[in-house]
Amino acid sequence: MLPSSPVVIGAAAVIALLVLLVVVRRLRAPSSEARESKRAHDAAQEREPPVEIGETYEFGVTELTDHHSGEEVAVGKVEGFVVFTEDIPGDVTKGDVIRAKVLSFNDGRTSADATFVTKA
Known part of the structure; x- marks a missing residue:
């Protein structure tokens, strides 16, 4: 006890x-x-973005998500830098390689918005 x-x-x-x-x-x-x-x-x-506004880049789609704009966007990375790509066709899926033109950076320049150009 x-x-x-x-x-x-x-x-x-x-x-x-x-x-x-x-x-x-x-x-x-x-x-x-x-x-x-x-x-x-x-x-x-702390680093400069590895992409430039107006330039086109090729990258793999890591996910599809709803953007603050309300539309579905493809998310991918260029040298570890996140790129949100709008105006994607309905047949783009995770794992696809696409080309997108960078349109703008977010406020902290830690990601960019782009528009779909073509599948690679």
Whole structure:
């Protein structure tokens, strides 16, 4: 039988509270994927974009997503730089290689908007 003195009960409560705090901290900490994404975003803000407005680039489509404009756009990367491509035909799918003309940069110059030119 375990002793039930106030000191033992108090010590057990303190240990339980410390364990609970450690568990909560681990659950709230960013995942390694989130930390890597933050690191990549910070690095992107410090470098010049590897694309130029008005130029056409070829890249693979990594995903299709709804853009803030409400239309579906193809997302891809040029030298790790994210390019959102609008006006894509309905037959473009993830994994396709496309050519797109860069139209503008976002405010932080960490991504660009482009318009579809052709499938590669």
